[in-house]
Amino acid sequence: MNIVVLVKQVPDTWSERKLTDADHTLDRESADAVLDEINERAVEEALLLQEAHGGEVTVVAMGPGRATDAIRKALSMGADKAVHVSDESLHGSDVLTTAKVLAKAIGTVEGFDLVIAGNEATDGRAGAIPAILAELLGLPQVTQVRKLSVEGGVIKAERETDEGLAFIEANLPAVVSVTEKINEPRYPSFKGIMAAKKKPVSTLTVADLGLDAGEVGLGAAWSQVLEAAPKPPRSAGQRVEDSGDGGSKIAEYLVGQKLI
Amino acid sequence: MSEVLVLVDHVDGEVKKVTHELLSAARRLGEPAAVVVGSPGTAGKVKESLARYGAAKVYAVESDDAVNHLVTPKVDALATIAGTASPAAVLVSATVEGQEVAGRLAARLGSGLIYDLVDVDGDGVGTQSVFGGAFVVKSKVTTGVPVITVRPGGVEAEEAPGDAVEQSVELPAADPAKVTRVTGREPIVGGDRPELTEASVVVSGGRGVGSAESFAVVEKLADSLGAAVGASRAAVDSGYYPHQFQVGQTGKTVSPQLYIALGISGAIQHRAGMQTSKTIIAVNKDAEAPIFEIADFGVVGDLFTVAPQLTGEVDKRKG
Ligand SMILES: Cc1cc2nc3c(=O)[nH]c(=O)nc-3n(C[C@H](O)[C@H](O)[C@H](O)COP(=O)(O)OP(=O)(O)OC[C@H]3O[C@@H](n4cnc5c(N)ncnc54)[C@H](O)[C@@H]3O)c2cc1C
Numbered sequence: 005m006n007i008v009v010l011v012k013q014v015p016d017t018w019s020e021r022k023l024t025d026a027d028h029t030l031d032r033e034s035a036d037a038v039l040d041e042i043n044e045r046a047v048e049e050a051l052l053l054q055e056a057h058g059g060e061v062t063v064v065a066m067g068p069g070r071a072t073d074a075i076r077k078a079l080s081m082g083a084d085k086a087v088h089v090s091d092e093s094l095h096g097s098d099v100l101t102t103a104k105v106l107a108k109a110i111g112t113v114e115g116f117d118l119v120i121a122g123n124e125a126t127d128g129r130a131g132a133i134p135a136i137l138a139e140l141l142g143l144p145q146v147t148q149v150r151k152l153s154v155e156g157g158v159i160k161a162e163r164e165t166d167e168g169l170a171f172i173e174a175n176l177p178a179v180v181s182v183t184e185k186i187n188e189p190r191y192p193s194f195k196g197i198m199a200a201k202k203k204p205v206s207t208l209t210v211a212d213l214g215l216d217a218g219e220v221g222l223g224a225a226w227s228q229v230l231e232a233a234p235k236p237p238r239s240a241g242q243r244v245e246d247s248g249d250g251g252s253k254i255a256e257y258l259v260g261q262k263l264i
Numbered sequence: 265m266s267e268v269l270v271l272v273d274h275v276d277g278e279v280k281k282v283t284h285e286l287l288s289a290a291r292r293l294g295e296p297a298a299v300v301v302g303s304p305g306t307a308g309k310v311k312e313s314l315a316r317y318g319a320a321k322v323y324a325v326e327s328d329d330a331v332n333h334l335v336t337p338k339v340d341a342l343a344t345i346a347g348t349a350s351p352a353a354v355l356v357s358a359t360v361e362g363q364e365v366a367g368r369l370a371a372r373l374g375s376g377l378i379y380d381l382v383d384v385d386g387d388g389v390g391t392q393s394v395f396g397g398a399f400v401v402k403s404k405v406t407t408g409v410p411v412i413t414v415r416p417g418g419v420e421a422e423e424a425p426g427d428a429v430e431q432s433v434e435l436p437a438a439d440p441a442k443v444t445r446v447t448g449r450e451p452i453v454g455g456d457r458p459e460l461t462e463a464s465v466v467v468s469g470g471r472g473v474g475s476a477e478s479f480a481v482v483e484k485l486a487d488s489l490g491a492a493v494g495a496s497r498a499a500v501d502s503g504y505y506p507h508q509f510q511v512g513q514t515g516k517t518v519s520p521q522l523y524i525a526l527g528i529s530g531a532i533q534h535r536a537g538m539q540t541s542k543t544i545i546a547v548n549k550d551a552e553a554p555i556f557e558i559a560d561f562g563v564v565g566d567l568f569t570v571a572p573q574l575t576g577e578v579d580k581r582k583g
């Protein structure tokens with residue numbers, strides 16, 4: 005079974021994340037960049053399926069040059085090869101353009117049975133790329149899943165959303181997105197890290213995918229940010245040591261605020 | 265006036281609060297038209313509630329496929345109606361499924377998408393609160409019929425009578441190779457507590473609560489306040505409380521009038537999901553816990569003595 009895993013490099017949630025003053029896009033320079041944690045789980049799920057069914061795992065990422073670090077991490081976990089779409093013109097792409105480019109990049113991987121993504125990226129938080137990919141590729145979406153199995157050309161999964169659980173199934177090929185309950189990702193071994201350095205990564209430009217630079221990026225976005233401003237951080241209020249009346253003190257405070 | 269399509273969220277014949285909020289937002293942009301996708305008979309059950317919040321029209325898209333197929337019936341329904349009604353905008357709730365529906369719809373219509381808005385004005389300019397409320401962004405769709413998702417609790421629901429004229433719409437035939445079949449559902453049984461994203465008070469417990477059994481302390485305080493219960497990821501990962509109640513970066517974003525954090529350290533990823541709450545109360549036995557940096561009122565103490573005492577005080581005042 006051949007699997008494509010979509011991985012995104014994102015600003016580390018532990019560092020301060022900003023938008024640039026110049027064009028209100030994500031400031032990718034100021035924060036540490038990491039492979040999004042949810043994508044480690046996507047890679048893990050692909051590797052588990054590969055262990056059970058054989059086949060090849062290809063990592064696909066769209067992002068600036070330094071996204072190679074995220075790609076190497078996925079390869080060191082055990083993925084076989086990678087496609088990296090990297091092009092200056094992609095800067096500022098909206099969610100629809102991102103999906104369009106990823107669909108083209110997935111199209112360069114021959115004979116895939118599954119595309120596995122994270123359910124939501126920690127920076128853009130659209131939670132929509134996998135569904136849009138299903139739309140563009142004309143495939144079923146098996147998304148927001150916390151458990152899955154594949155047998156005889158059919159994928160079965162448990163989907164968890166605000167409404168509760170849904171038991172879903174679809175024919176392969178399909179687009180999957182996983183939630184953080186799906187598995188615990190493995191740590192890359194020393195051997196894995198060494199092996200990853202030699203695994204093939206093909207770097208593609210927008211033109212390589214048959215797209216025009218004018219069709220992507222900030223200028224081609226179908227939505228526009230008009231303004232962006234940091235919000236002043238919250239400051240600490242009162243703090244008291246409990247000396248047997250902590251609960252009553254909170255109650256007094258809440259009464260003062262007319263909250264109870 | 266142009267129609268503004270609102271995708272209706274409903275369970276068991278009841279309209280969710282977020283739909284009333286979307287109908288109220290839709291009135292700023294044009295004439296609200298509610299789109300009900302569900303099993304036969306659903307529109308009849310929810311019509312009155314939609315009329316009360318200003319739905320001039322109710323599109324009834326009813327069939328068995330509408331429930332047995334995942335996401336695509338909603339996209340098909342909205343795309344079909346958008347094709348004939350030329351709406352001024354399409355509004356969908358910024359829930360997990362709403363984001364997927366809106367994304368696919370925008371791709372199919374060739375429209376721009378702005379998502380997870382906490383407000384939208386009459387010109388279609390949306391306000392987003394990003395990076396856990398650290399930045400406020402204003403944005404607008406520039407191409408096609410704007411597809412917009414609004415966060416539950418973002419816009420206030422206001423009653424306004426509407427005619428709710430019903431019109432039925434047929435779903436196009438589905439391609440079996442492209443659909444996902446739903447073979448069963450286990451809806452969340454919320455009990456009597458309000459939904460996490462809709463609640464005006466949230467009481468959350470963290471790893472400090474120590475066990476699933478001890479979460480009763482959190483629940484008791486929540487029930488005395490009529491609050492929803494939340495949990496940190498550490499509490500969820502330790503198996504103290506179910507995943508759907510997780511608050512934070514990768515859980516729910518809440519913005520209630522009052523948020524009470526019990527035994528939560530206040531890691532940046534937890535704060536990302538709750539720091540826009542109006543008033544924050546924290547109880548933690550570590551005086552250095554970062555949660556105190558954003559709490560309006562903090563008690564350094566043991567949650568197992570402080571929380572029950574607070575519960576007692578609240579109950580006493582209710583008389
Ligand atoms: C604060 C903020 C607000 C934004 N608001 C909007 C908006 O309102 N409208 C709009 O059109 N755009 C918006 N964007 C841009 C949008 O987030 C980006 O286009 C982004 O690349 C795609 O969305 P996402 O990362 O949120 O995807 P999600 O749908 O959340 O990602 C889910 C999964 O898709 C895969 N994936 C996503 N991107 C990539 C990638 N580049 N390479 C490989 N795999 C990937 C990953 O597996 C990921 O886990 C916003 C961006 C930011 C930072």
Ligand SMILES: Cc1cc2nc3c(=O)[nH]c(=O)nc-3n(C[C@H](O)[C@H](O)[C@H](O)COP(=O)(O)OP(=O)(O)OC[C@H]3O[C@@H](n4cnc5c(N)ncnc54)[C@H](O)[C@@H]3O)c2cc1C
Pocket residue numbers: 017041126469470471472473495496497498499510511512513514515516526527528529530531532533534537547548549550553565566567568
């Ligand atoms: C990509 C990513 C996404 C994440 N997403 C989320 C998310 O969505 N939500 C989330 O919450 N976290 C998230 N996290 C995890 C986050 O970093 C923290 O690990 C987590 O929030 C810690 O939970 P906690 O505060 O309950 O536990 P801890 O940090 O262990 O804190 C427990 C606290 O309880 C106090 N305590 C112990 N006993 C008592 C007592 N008897 N009385 C009073 N106080 C007591 C302790 O002093 C301590 O401060 C994410 C992390 C990453 C990397």
